Amino acid sequence: MPTSKPNSTSVTEFLFEGFSSFQWQHRLLFFVVFLTLYLLTLTGNVIIVTIIRLHRHLHTPMYFFLSVLSVSETCYTVAVIPRMLAGLLNPLQRISSQGCAAQLFFYLTFGINNCFLLTAMGYDRYVAICNPLRYSVIMGKRACAQLASGSLGIGLNMAIIQVTSVFGLPFCNALVIPHFFCDVRPLLKLACTDTTVNEVINFVISVCVLVLPMGLVFISYVLIISAILKIASAEGRKKAFATCASHLTVVIIHYGCASIIYLKPKSQSSLGQDRLISVTYTVITPLLNPVVYSLRNKEVKDALCRGLGRKPASR
Numbered sequence: 001m002p003t004s005k006p007n008s009t010s011v012t013e014f015l016f017e018g019f020s021s022f023q024w025q026h027r028l029l030f031f032v033v034f035l036t037l038y039l040l041t042l043t044g045n046v047i048i049v050t051i052i053r054l055h056r057h058l059h060t061p062m063y064f065f066l067s068v069l070s071v072s073e074t075c076y077t078v079a080v081i082p083r084m085l086a087g088l089l090n091p092l093q094r095i096s097s098q099g100c101a102a103q104l105f106f107y108l109t110f111g112i113n114n115c116f117l118l119t120a121m122g123y124d125r126y127v128a129i130c131n132p133l134r135y136s137v138i139m140g141k142r143a144c145a146q147l148a149s150g151s152l153g154i155g156l157n158m159a160i161i162q163v164t165s166v167f168g169l170p171f172c173n174a175l176v177i178p179h180f181f182c183d184v185r186p187l188l189k190l191a192c193t194d195t196t197v198n199e200v201i202n203f204v205i206s207v208c209v210l211v212l213p214m215g216l217v218f219i220s221y222v223l224i225i226s227a228i229l230k231i232a233s234a235e236g237r238k239k240a241f242a243t244c245a246s247h248l249t250v251v252i253i254h255y256g257c258a259s260i261i262y263l264k265p266k267s268q269s270s271l272g273q274d275r276l277i278s279v280t281y282t283v284i285t286p287l288l289n290p291v292v293y294s295l296r297n298k299e300v301k302d303a304l305c306r307g308l309g310r311k312p313a314s315r
Contacts, residue, residue, distance in 0.1 A: 011097050011171045011175060012096065012097055013094050013095060013096050013097060013175070014094070014095050014097065014100050014175050014176070014177050014182070014190075015092050015093070015094055015095075015175060015176045015177065016083075016087050016092065016093045016094075016095065016176075016177050016179065016180055016181070017092070017176050017177060017178045017179065017180075018084070018087035018088070018091060018092070018093065018179070018180040019087065019088055019091070019180065020087075020091035020092055027088045027089070027091070028088070028089075030088050031085060031088040031089060034081065034084065034085060034088070034279075034283050035085055037283050037284065037287055038077060038081045038085070038283065040287055040290075040291075041073070041074070041077055041286045041287045041290065042074060042077070043290075044070075044287065044289070044290025044291060045070040045071070045073055045074045045289065045290050046074075047290065048066065048067065048070045048289075048290050048293065049067045049070050049071060052064075052066065052067045053067070061124050061139040061143075061144050062121070062124055062125070062128070062243075064144050064148075065117060065120055065121045065124060065144070065147075065148065066121070066289075066293060068117060068148050069114065069117045069118070069121070069289060070289060070290065072110050072113050072114050072117060072152075073110075073114060073286045073289050075106065075110045076106075076107065076110035076111055076114060076282075076286060077282065077283075077286045079103055079106040079107045079110065080103070080107055080181045080282045081282065081283065083095070083103070083180075083181060084180045084181060084282075084283075087180055092176075095182070097167070100177075100182040100187075101163055101166075101167050101182070103181060103182045104159075104162070104163050104166065104182040104183065104184070104187070105159050105160070105163045106159075107181065107182070107183070108155070108158060108159035108162055108163070108184075109152075109155040109156055109158075109159040110155065111155070111258075112154060112155035112158050112159065112209045113151050113152050113154070113155035114254065115209050115210065115213045115254070115255070115258070116150070116151035116154055116155070116209070116213055117148065117151045118213065118217065118247070118250065118251050118254060118255075119151075119213040119216050119217055120147040120148065120151060121247050122216065122217040122220040122221065122247065122251070123147070123216070123220060124139055125220065125224060125243065125244050125247060126220040126221075126223055126224055127139055128243070129224050129227050129228065129240055129243070129244075130223055130224060130227045154209070158205050158208070158209060161201065161205065162184055162201070162202065162205060165198050165201050165202075166184055166187050166188065166198065169188075169191040169192075169193060169195065169198065170191065170192045170193055171190050171191060171192060172190055172191070172192040175190065177190065178275075179275055179278070180275065180278070181278075181282070183278070184202050185202070188202070202262070203262075203263075206262035206263055207263070210255060210258055210259050210262060210263060211263070213255070214251075214255050214259075217251055217255075221244070221248065224240075224244060227240075228240045228241060246292050246293050249288070249292050250288055250289060250292055250293075253285055253288055254281070254285055254288075257277060257280050257281035257285055258281055260277055261277055261278065261281075
């Protein structure tokens with residue numbers, strides 16, 4: 001017989017457990033490290049968007065999607081990290097129920113948007129390598145705008161469904177969220193009613209926004225690699241692989257971390273472990289976008305060198 005939960009109450013605010021179990025010295029160290037990574041992420045994304053905006057030769061579909069992804073990643077981190085940093089300095093931070101719903105909404109919107117933008121970028125690479133003669137026709141400005149707006153539209157709709165599902169539940173008197181931000185699973189654990197339907201909704205949405213895009217990216221890269229291997233010259237194969245390496249690196253880490261959290265069976269879910277993995281995809285993964293694309297992409301590096309008044313490195 002299931003254990004009954006405390007009586008529900010009219011919830012006006014929550015408390016974040018965050019990193020309150022750590023000593024203040026450790027929290028201070030985390031604060032310095034996470035703040036540094038956050039500032040690097042913001043700076044890197046601003047630089048990428050600025051470089052792409054100022055250099056006309058980067059006004060191509062691949063860099064259009066990269067600039068949109070940079071903006072989305074910035075919004076994604078702004079939704080989570082500032083409050084997490086505040087929680088490291090002042091544990092058990094309070095947040096209103098409306099504020100919690102808003103944070104969850106923006107976190108899901110931009111997180112899901114990022115998943116589908118990476119899929120659109122995979123499709124762009126597929127067309128560029130497998131159908132180069134029709135690339136400019138297929139990936140025109142209208143098609144790029146539709147893919148980008150479609151990604152955001154999916155994010156908005158999925159976020160509305162999730163937020164409505166979670167905040168339509170009655171919550172118990174124990175209002176401490178065992179996390180450092182408002183996420184679906186920690187909130188469901190505070191509900192005073194059966195959450196089976198909500199768990200199913202969460203799992204179905206997770207499959208739609210993770211498994212489906214991963215499958216499409218995987219198919220794209222199977223076709224891409226098949227096409228690359230048919231290229232006669234070694235230099236041509238190397239150049240084709242180089243255009244995909246940055247995107248593939250970000251895809252593997254982004255989808256990998258998110259899948260561990262959201263596709264794991266509820267019986268194997270540990271909030272402490274989930275919190276640790278959440279640090280990876282909310283603090284570290286967003287930094288990969290500017291770092292990977294700036295270090296592994298010659299055109300971006302050359303444009304950055306010109307912006308700094310330095311001569312681009314020769315091949």
